[in-house]
Amino acid sequence: MTTAVDASLVRLLDSPGVTGVALVDAVTGLTYGVAGSADEAGDGAECAELAALIAERLGRAGAEGELESVIMTSTRRHQVLLAVARPVGDPLLLTAGMDRERANLALATRSLADRAAEVLA
Numbered sequence: 001m002t003t004a005v006d007a008s009l010v011r012l013l014d015s016p017g018v019t020g021v022a023l024v025d026a027v028t029g030l031t032y033g034v035a036g037s038a039d040e041a042g043d044g045a046e047c048a049e050l051a052a053l054i055a056e057r058l059g060r061a062g063a064e065g066e067l068e069s070v071i072m073t074s075t076r077r078h079q080v081l082l083a084v085a086r087p088v089g090d091p092l093l094l095t096a097g098m099d100r101e102r103a104n105l106a107l108a109t110r111s112l113a114d115r116a117a118e119v120l121a
Contacts, residue, residue: 017103
């Protein structure tokens with residue numbers, strides 16, 4: 001049975017080069033849904049820990065506001081973590097793995113950000 005979250009995540013795979021996406025609780029690391037390759041979307045608990053660590057370090061450095069996104073690159077892959085606010089409850093992370101040769105990082109990240117609200121609808 002496909003849930004609305006799963007269906008929304010599958011649509012995110014339409015972005016060129018996106019090979020896996022997941023919706024993760026930013027505090028607990030609980031994964032609510034995955035589309036494409038779960039390995040390439042990233043482990044929910046690890047993504048939540050990484051985002052928390054980066055937000056903490058940014059706060060110590062004097063940055064104000066909420067963490068918006070984290071982008072990591074390697075010679076073959078991009079990993080994107082986007083913070084997704086919701087009206088009630090812990091914030092969420094939309095995580096995406098991308099094939100570096102096929103993805104335009106800027107366009108794919110913009111597309112994911114623009115469509116993030118759709119995942120919560």
